[in-house]
């Protein structure tokens with residue numbers, strides 16, 4: 001039995017402790033917004049927050065998240081998270097959409113660290129998130145836009 | 156391909172049990188739709204209006220990122236005069252009524268969705284609108300001509316009466332279907348051509364969009380499959396005791412295409428598969444290697460092949476002029492959609508339900524029925540969102556669908572089959588590897604007098620049901636498209652083809668044949684320009700006289716990129732232009748070298764794709780095409796050694812990353828022509844534009860993709 005706090009809710013799961021967090025989220029907790037893309041920390045589709053850090057949940061054993069706070073896209077309700085979602089919608093970022101929740105989870109960490117990220121900051125933070133549809137131009141634009149929204153909703 | 160869909164007629168309408176209305180084109184039978192809980196003005200085949208005024212558009216296409224749900228909803232809503240804020244969509248069931256107007260099966264491909272479905276969707280909206288007007292006019296006892304529609308309501312301005320579509324739905328459903336309903340003139344369009352936010356964005360941002368991998372059923376098992384290491388392999392002996400000993404593993408079954416491990420969840424299935432011991436018969440593919448294939452293709456390129464196109468006397472031209480020769484090579488490529496292949500199957504004694512991100516519903520449905528041993532009527536295929544397709548989810552062999560159904564047959568429980576990323580890269584279906592040998596003759600003035608292009612590679616179409624339609628006189632049109640129909644005015648041309656037989660499964664991959672021919676044609680033309688000291692733009696301009704749409708995008712991209720001005724210090728520009736899928740795209744890339752590796756700073760694109768439905772979608776598709784094509788040119792190759800694919804994940808089948816993405820400017824040529832392709836045409840010209848820029852930068856010509864560091868030094 002492993003206890004974690006997911007999106008503010010305490011949950012107990014009965015799984016092999018080596019099971020990657022990704023599959024616990026998707027299969028045990030039915031949180032399907034976190035995606036499987038590579039299973040090897042190569043693509044970022046499975047990005048979630050564990051105690052405020054972006055992690056690739058496909059390679060993090062659930063035991064390593066025991067007792068920690070896990071946030072998924074479904075629980076990304078902090079103001080900068082809401083700004084990111086709004087900016088993503090304004091810029092119509094997604095194409096197929098499969099990578100996008102992971103992109104947003106990575107961007108959320110960036111916005112927490114930098115109120116006004118530069119292009120170089122965005123490059124450094126987002127390099128681990130692959131988008132096969134190559135929506136990168138809009139991802140960059142949406143991060144800038146979200147930062148502006150979070151700073152004071154400049155339109 | 157051109158489609159004549161303008162004269163399609165609505166053949167019937169009928170009241171549904173729910174009091175709704177059904178509109179269909181040449182309909183054999185109404186798709187089986189469950190009775191909605193609320194009375195609806197009619198589902199089907201393309202539009203349904205609820206009593207509360209909500210409009211549901213039925214989408215017969217796969218949404219794999221190209222924005223088709225929004226574009227088709229827009230054209231229908233335009234003619235319906237619907238309230239855009241009340242529009243929703245859902246994916247169509249499998250039914251002949253939803254067939255592609257050109258191919259006759261339900262499918263998404265060839266960048267034809269907008270081209271094929273715009274007129275039918277407009278008509279679907281126009282007929283629904285006409286019936287709602289009739290219903291209102293009768294209710295009010297006024298002439299129809301005095302009624303107007305806007306914002307999802309019918310109004311009678313003279314009396315000030317107004318009724319929402321929802322209120323009129325039940326009455327409209329009882330009316331006969333009118334014939335020859337006129338469509339709005341373009342001047343009255345309010346939606347078509349206006350940038351419109353996508354209907355699927357919010358769900359994709361919030362994580363609630365359902366891909367097939369997200370479908371869960373009670374009691375469902377997860378299956379991972381150990382595929383043979385070669386494409387001709389079969390399991391000879393399976394030792395599964397260790398696999399079965401993994402807690403959560405339920406069963407191990409040989410389904411022919413591989414050995415499936417069924418478990419209560421992905422992780423036990425993965426652990427079980429890791430512990431599975433299979434002795435494989437490798438079959439004839441065991442000796443395959445990319446290096447040997449390259450040698451073989453090179454030899455074939457020296458011999459005459461089947462003639463795909465011939466004009467004038469190329470041998471005479473080559474004997475007389477100054478001759479340039481080159482060989483170009485491209486590798487096998489995987490589609491690598493971000494969502495790896497997967498499929499959910501619920502197979503019962505006399506029914507089968509399938510959830511898949513299918514681009515090929517008619518084919519997948521029939522293949523699933525055959526594999527399940529059930530009549531088609533007992534099989535239901537639900538199309539979900541696709542986490543990328545690029546052609547991979549349109550397989551005439553329905554490989555992963557059939558595999559999943561076979562597993563479900565053995566499982567006696569609902570099954571979600573997931574291919575890991577490694578399975579997705581290794582278990583087949585690739586853009587073929589190609590070798591091209593080109594020769595051109597020039598006269599003293601630099602005019603090209605002869606052009607010879609020999610193409611060597613596998614046919615995608617051979618052995619599929621598409622063969623009669625797409626292979627003529629031994630020539631697979633998809634092998635030579637973009638080469639045999641060379642746009643440049645050259646008097647003596649010969650394009651010939653060697654179709655090889657190699658036991659590597661191949662499939663269309665975003666832009667199909669154009670993905671290799673444009674690289675060859677546009678690179679070699681640049682070689683000729685350099686050798687004859689001509690500006691690449693001027694040379695193309697000269698050879699494209701009279702080809703107004705190609706010239707139009709070429710001039711536009713050149714002007715917008717500042718082609719005639721020097722590039723910033725340390726950078727060079729490269730140009731390419733290519734027609735495909737009835738559209739025209741020109742690209743200028745501005746490139747430098749950073750630590751010996753290409754860095755693309757800026758991409759300027761011009762496109763003519765006819766009338767634009769949703770301008771944001773056109774821009775998005777071209778932005779994406781640039782990144783997709785740069786990934787390919789810089790990094791992508793599937794290679795074989797001892798018959799086995801060498802790549803296994805994104806570390807060795809690398810994708811472009813955000814920091815490598817250039818700024819992209821897209822310029823759209825205004826047009827009133829029929830809308831044409833946009834999902835694919837942006838891809839072909841990007842690789843040659845990149846290599847042409849690198850030539851200007853380094854003096855080295857790249858004739859083989861992906862680019863290698865040593866080609867630049």
Ligand code: FES
Pocket residue numbers: 035036037038039040041042043044045046047056057058059
């Ligand atoms: S699925 Fe975790 S990084 Fe790709």
Ligand code: FES
Pocket residue numbers: 094095096097098099100130131132133134135220493542543
């Ligand atoms: S939107 Fe398709 S992979 Fe990113």
